[in-house]
Amino acid sequence: DAMVIQNPRYQVTQFGKPVTLSCSQTLNHNVMYWYQQKSSQAPKLLFHYYDKDFNNEADTPDNFQSRRPNTSFCFLDIRSPGLGDAAMYLCATSKTSGSVRDRDTQYFGPGTRLTVL
């Protein structure tokens, strides 16, 4: 089945130790998103790739970087995690072709829960 896969599902890191979260998709969607979701809060968009074009949200800290080496993969790098970065990180994809509904549907991965010690 076509899907969005995130690895690992659970990640524990130490304060200040760089960490990379990965996302892959078999949907062949051209848009990929990274969200941060803290407990009982809405997912907060960090950045997204529209094809190869990187779009950073204005309030995304510099500590967060992303790479998209090809259509299928996207990485979230946290250079120096702080305690406040502990959260669920969600990857999502969408496409900009097809019906209006197709274009508006975001497909989410299961998330990676990051713990910072």
Added chain:
Amino acid sequence: QKEVEQDPGPLSVPEGAIVSLNCTYSNSAFQYFMWYRQYSRKGPELLMYTYSSGNKEDGRFTAQVDKSSKYISLFIRDSQPSDSATYLCAMSAFYGQNFVFGPGTRLSVLP
């Protein structure tokens, strides 16, 4: 004022009840409206999609959009314990990008 407001709950209902979940928003440019269901420790999954105002029904779920009031609703008929999850509304002005999510309402359906 937050762009999208949603009562966080928790909302507890008995099995078989009709559930009403609501979001209000402030940006009149929003025209694409979605409801996502998120089970604990999982990513959100799309439940309902509505463009502009009106109603849409899919099985036990009905989505309503009232753009004049900037108010959207999700109704769940004959609620089941398996409906227990957090329900997030999301909306955008432009297709495919710049989604804004509500904080979610946590629903518990008690057997």
